Amino acid sequence: MRASPAIACFTLLLASAVAGEPLRRAGPVLTLDNGCITLEVAPDAGRVTRFARHGEPDRIAFDDRAVPSGTDWKPWGGDRIWPMFLQLSPQIYGAHNFDPAFDDQPWTVMEHNPAATRASPARLTLRSRDSRHLALRITRTITLEAGRAEALHTVRFERLADSPYPVHVWAVTAVRAGDYVLMEHDRRVRPAAEGESFKWWPALSPVRPAAFPLPGAVAPRALHVPWPAAASAVAPLKVGTWGRWIALVSGGSAFVQTVRYDPAALYLDESNLQTWLEPGRAIYEIETLGPTWFLRAGESREWTVRWRLVDFPPSLHTPAERAGWLAETLTP
Numbered sequence: 001m002r003a004s005p006a007i008a009c010f011t012l013l014l015a016s017a018v019a020g021e022p023l024r025r026a027g028p029v030l031t032l033d034n035g036c037i038t039l040e041v042a043p044d045a046g047r048v049t050r051f052a053r054h055g056e057p058d059r060i061a062f063d064d065r066a067v068p069s070g071t072d073w074k075p076w077g078g079d080r081i082w083p084m085f086l087q088l089s090p091q092i093y094g095a096h097n098f099d100p101a102f103d104d105q106p107w108t109v110m111e112h113n114p115a116a117t118r119a120s121p122a123r124l125t126l127r128s129r130d131s132r133h134l135a136l137r138i139t140r141t142i143t144l145e146a147g148r149a150e151a152l153h154t155v156r157f158e159r160l161a162d163s164p165y166p167v168h169v170w171a172v173t174a175v176r177a178g179d180y181v182l183m184e185h186d187r188r189v190r191p192a193a194e195g196e197s198f199k200w201w202p203a204l205s206p207v208r209p210a211a212f213p214l215p216g217a218v219a220p221r222a223l224h225v226p227w228p229a230a231a232s233a234v235a236p237l238k239v240g241t242w243g244r245w246i247a248l249v250s251g252g253s254a255f256v257q258t259v260r261y262d263p264a265a266l267y268l269d270e271s272n273l274q275t276w277l278e279p280g281r282a283i284y285e286i287e288t289l290g291p292t293w294f295l296r297a298g299e300s301r302e303w304t305v306r307w308r309l310v311d312f313p314p315s316l317h318t319p320a321e322r323a324g325w326l327a328e329t330l331t332p
Contacts, residue, residue, distance in 0.1 A: 124141070
């Protein structure tokens with residue numbers, strides 16, 4: 001997908017520190033800087049902990065609090081990669097749990113070029129431990145080209161032995177509170193005639209989530225998810241749909257994630273774009289999912305997720321106007 005001129009930053013390249021301040025429990029932090037944005041990663045936790053333009057607030061929510069006993073899930077936020085389907089967790093792990101190889105063990109730093117130049121990008125490559133449950137290894141490379149407010153995440157799955165379990169790249173990003181979420185909304189996959197035109201989880205949200213398809217000239221269109229009021233948030237709000245981009249809108253800017261999307265592919269979670277909004281615990285997430293992969297021993301696949309920080313034209317104010325601009329700006 002091509003970036004618009006509004007996405008590019010034309011600031012001078014700045015020097016970058018090799019490591020940021022260590023976190024409480026997540027360990028040391030490595031920094032990438034391209035003269036426009038700063039991105040930080042905690043390898044011991046396998047998570048991105050910061051993503052911000054210079055002089056602006058961080059878009060990532062991260063808090064390495066104490067971990068509840070009896071679980072391999074660390075409720076710290078940040079951006080992380082999960083390869084498993086939660087519906088299969090009891091079969092894979094014996095309980096509703098997360099894979100300790102990815103969520104409970106340090107990732108190995110394979111490459112770290114902290115500062116981008118015009119000749120070479122800033123780059124960090126991490127490799128996970130080997131999952132005995134999934135017979136899987138994950139390699140993740142984050143690349144920042146000089147002077148652009150974006151980051152490219154390349155995720156590689158390697159199957160180490162045959163396994164009956166399918167996998168997918170589920171990229172979950174904890175974000176700070178915003179104004180609303182926009183998602184491209186391909187209604188061809190889930191026609192309104194079959195019920196709701198988007199996916200929601202009644203077990204999590206007994207009341208139908210407030211999510212509104214926006215008008216558009218042609219499909220795919222966009223879905224608008226208003227920010228829930230804290231007083232009314234008795235349960236998490238989770239909404240999913242299908243498309244190529246999802247955006248957290250805050251003021252006049254947005255944190256956008258884009259992925260490839262194939263309507264003919266299999267998505268076991270019935271969506272490839274999701275958001276989780278839970279004011280009660282201040283947990284907010286934007287999520288992208290890749291298609292389902294049935295990998296045999298020795299097979300590997302790669303998947304990419306591109307992050308962008310964009311500013312809306314001052315003349316655009318409504319969710320529909322901004323969704324239309326994003327659809328035009330983020331065309332392949």
